[in-house]
Amino acid sequence: MKVKDLLAEKGKFVITVKESSTIHEAMETFAKHRVGSLLILNESEKIVGILAARDVLMAVLNDCEAIRKRKVDEIMTKQIIVGTPEDDLDYIQALMTENRIRHVPIIENKALAGILSIGDVVKSQLKQYHVENHYLKEYIEGKYPA
Numbered sequence: 001m002k003v004k005d006l007l008a009e010k011g012k013f014v015i016t017v018k019e020s021s022t023i024h025e026a027m028e029t030f031a032k033h034r035v036g037s038l039l040i041l042n043e044s045e046k047i048v049g050i051l052a053a054r055d056v057l058m059a060v061l062n063d064c065e066a067i068r069k070r071k072v073d074e075i076m077t078k079q080i081i082v083g084t085p086e087d088d089l090d091y092i093q094a095l096m097t098e099n100r101i102r103h104v105p106i107i108e109n110k111a112l113a114g115i116l117s118i119g120d121v122v123k124s125q126l127k128q129y130h131v132e133n134h135y136l137k138e139y140i141e142g143k144y145p146a
């Protein structure tokens with residue numbers, strides 16, 4: 001299965017915040033939308049980073065008192081690993097595993113096309129395996145004329 005197929009099912013909506021947002025505002029966005037990462041945009045709407053919940057946790061541990069004032073651009077990951085709609089889901093899963101990341105933004109023609117989480121990938125692959133398993137069992141049980 002390709003990334004574009006999963007995005008067609010899931011949708012392309014992505015939660016973002018501005019790089020000038022405070023970490024506290026980002027935390028409120030995490031809670032409101034129940035997501036595990038946020039893409040960070042500059043004033044020109046260009047992606048400049050990604051912020052994971054773990055990044056926020058580490059910032060809180062390092063300086064809890066300053067969290068309400070610090071900006072997300074101080075703690076976001078700036079070297080973003082991305083995928084394309086033509087990538088296979090197996091590749092995206094390997095990319096996530098190898099880099100120990102849980103979210104991959106999908107870029108098409110230099111524009112944001114969506115974002116995939118490890119949960120999206122695993123759910124899609126499990127669905128595919130269940131369908132294959134179902135048809136294989138029916139074949140073995142002789143439910144298809146030969």
